[in-house]
Amino acid sequence: MKSAADNFMGKNATRDRIVDAADQLFYQHGFEHTSFAQIAKVVNISRGNFYHHFKTKDEILDAVINRRLTNTSSMLEKWELEGKSPEDRIRSFINILIKNRSKIKRYGCPVGALCSELVKLDHSAKDDANELFTLFRTWIRRQFEQLNRHDDADELAMHLLARSQGVATLASAFNDERFIKQEVKRLNEWLSQYTE
Amino acid sequence: MKSAADNFMGKNATRDRIVDAADQLFYQHGFEHTSFAQIAKVVNISRGNFYHHFKTKDEILDAVINRRLTNTSSMLEKWELEGKSPEDRIRSFINILIKNRSKIKRYGCPVGALCSELVKLDHSAKDDANELFTLFRTWIRRQFEQLNRHDDADELAMHLLARSQGVATLASAFNDERFIKQEVKRLNEWLSQYTE
DNA sequence: GTCTATAGTATGATAGAC
DNA sequence: GTCTATCATACTATAGAC
Numbered sequence: 001m002k003s004a005a006d007n008f009m010g011k012n013a014t015r016d017r018i019v020d021a022a023d024q025l026f027y028q029h030g031f032e033h034t035s036f037a038q039i040a041k042v043v044n045i046s047r048g049n050f051y052h053h054f055k056t057k058d059e060i061l062d063a064v065i066n067r068r069l070t071n072t073s074s075m076l077e078k079w080e081l082e083g084k085s086p087e088d089r090i091r092s093f094i095n096i097l098i099k100n101r102s103k104i105k106r107y108g109c110p111v112g113a114l115c116s117e118l119v120k121l122d123h124s125a126k127d128d129a130n131e132l133f134t135l136f137r138t139w140i141r142r143q144f145e146q147l148n149r150h151d152d153a154d155e156l157a158m159h160l161l162a163r164s165q166g167v168a169t170l171a172s173a174f175n176d177e178r179f180i181k182q183e184v185k186r187l188n189e190w191l192s193q194y195t196e
Numbered sequence: 197m198k199s200a201a202d203n204f205m206g207k208n209a210t211r212d213r214i215v216d217a218a219d220q221l222f223y224q225h226g227f228e229h230t231s232f233a234q235i236a237k238v239v240n241i242s243r244g245n246f247y248h249h250f251k252t253k254d255e256i257l258d259a260v261i262n263r264r265l266t267n268t269s270s271m272l273e274k275w276e277l278e279g280k281s282p283e284d285r286i287r288s289f290i291n292i293l294i295k296n297r298s299k300i301k302r303y304g305c306p307v308g309a310l311c312s313e314l315v316k317l318d319h320s321a322k323d324d325a326n327e328l329f330t331l332f333r334t335w336i337r338r339q340f341e342q343l344n345r346h347d348d349a350d351e352l353a354m355h356l357l358a359r360s361q362g363v364a365t366l367a368s369a370f371n372d373e374r375f376i377k378q379e380v381k382r383l384n385e386w387l388s389q390y391t392e
Numbered sequence: 393g394t395c396t397a398t399a400g401t402a403t404g405a406t407a408g409a410c
Numbered sequence: 411g412t413c414t415a416t417c418a419t420a421c422t423a424t425a426g427a428c
Contacts, residue, residue, distance in 0.1 A: 116368065119302075162359070162363050165365045167358050
């Protein structure tokens with residue numbers, strides 16, 4: 001009989017490694033373009049073993065989205081606790097562009113890219129993926145509400161999200177990290193008008 | 197023997213219809229997700245006939261990109277002629293968000309989506325697709341130069357491109373046309389500071 | 393120039409041994 | 411829980427008749 005720890009370390013170890021690999025590959029090459037064979041190769045298991053953990057490719061997508069939702073929630077909670085002011089917290093968001101600039105330059109934004117792809121595939125999981133955007137939107141909106149922008153908090157949140165998306169898309173298209181820094185500077189300046 | 201007109205109307209008619217259909221389908225469903233069968237169905241030809249006009253799928257992609265490059269150049273030339281001032285001309289660019297809002301809401305930006313996809317596929321045509329972005333970038337930059345923003349004309353062009361991209365991505369993700377109008381208003385206000 | 397038939401390959405998915 | 415077959419399907423691409 002297995003202990004709880006064994007169950008956790010045993011049963012879930014491979015499964016987690018699959019989700020981990022799928023998460024990265026979906027980001028780097030897209031959902032559709034990523035095959036079971038590729039994931040299996042990274043995880044170093046056979047394709048058959050694969051189906052012991054996930055019955056369909058869509059199940060992996062679900063797991064990846066849920067994983068991202070969990071990670072995003074944790075990150076937002078962390079920012080909420082660490083930031084001393086709403087302004088600080090919003091700057092935490094803006095700074096992920098800097099922090100992840102190397103990957104963004106290569107692969108764009110993981111959220112935007114996945115949502116765009118699923119819309120084009122008319123995939124049933126597109127709403128779940130969109131929930132990732134909503135997490136950010138709601139969180140940023142709340143920060144602006146705390147800055148007393150009650151009337152346009154949501155509009156400002158969407159504006160900031162859109163700006164970030166655009167930066168990621170163009171940085172990736174032009175393979176340009178400098179552009180990211182340039183736009184982050186602009187974003188920080190833009191934010192200042194709401195905090196003074 | 198065929199006349200030049202026959203050649204044009206004959207030989208190219210089917211080919212053009214293929215490129216036309218591929219252009220739309222690539223926009224709506226993405227390049228990889230679009231199959232020959234789908235294109236053939238729209239054009240109402242057999243898959244075999246298909247290969248008389250294009251030897252590989254990549255050749256169709258090339259044709260689609262070239263078609264878009266030609267169309268974009270024409271559009272920019274038209275804006276150049278019609279716009280009475282650099283400001284007017286830049287507003288022509290901003291207004292495509294309004295003009296195409298219905299399609300953008302459903303499928304995002306055709307340029308950004310294609311470039312993002314080709315980067316993820318590591319496709320050899322990605323640089324060609326990027327040329328579409330460069331066309332806009334160069335054209336917008338020139339408008340800002342005419343507004344005497346010689347030092348940051350390119351930065352402003354990239355900024356405007358990024359903003360537009362972000363609007364398209366989020367409008368599509370949230371299926372929200374109102375957001376497009378909201379952001380276009382902001383963009384027009386933003387532009388005003390450089391024209392007064 | 394258009395068609396039908398078909399080859400070749402990759403993929404998602406299943407069955408069953410260990 | 412992991413593996414090795416294997417199936418069924420979809421897709422790109424080719425060959426050859428008309």
